[in-house]
Amino acid sequence: AQSVTQPDAHVTVSEEDSLQLKCKYSTPWSTYLFWYVQYPQQRLQLLLKYYSGDPVVQGLNDFEAEFNKSDSSFHLRKASVHWSDSAVYFCALSAQCLSL
Numbered sequence: 001a002q003s004v005t006q007p008d009a010h011v012t013v014s015e016e017d018s019l020q021l022k023c024k025y026s027t028p029w030s031t032y033l034f035w036y037v038q039y040p041q042q043r044l045q046l047l048l049k050y051y052s053g054d055p056v057v058q059g060l061n062d063f064e065a066e067f068n069k070s071d072s073s074f075h076l077r078k079a080s081v082h083w084s085d086s087a088v089y090f091c092a093l094s095a096q097c098l099s100l
């Protein structure tokens, strides 16, 4: 009953361009939302998470994501990308109460 969808499999941007990675979620419950990143040859790491409060969440490396309830989205964005941002980005959700 719960899912996340990342419509763009591959995103190519130029150095210093802005970046948006889309994430739409579907859940009947209140939820925790997460963005994880996996840099080449590294482990998955948490970029940021949202549960409640300010819908704009700041993360590592100048990333931020915005929770939009009416749109059921949690898009990740960065104002100016660097080549070192090349990675695999995962949107995730959990309906459980986690202690992080």
Ligand SMILES: *[C@@H]1O[C@H](CO)[C@@H](O)[C@H](O)[C@H]1NC(C)=O
Pocket: 068, 069, 070, 071
């Ligand atoms: C949330 O999404 C809706 C529908 O796409 C959009 O009209 C609205 O501007 C968004 N809200 C914010 C705060 O970005």
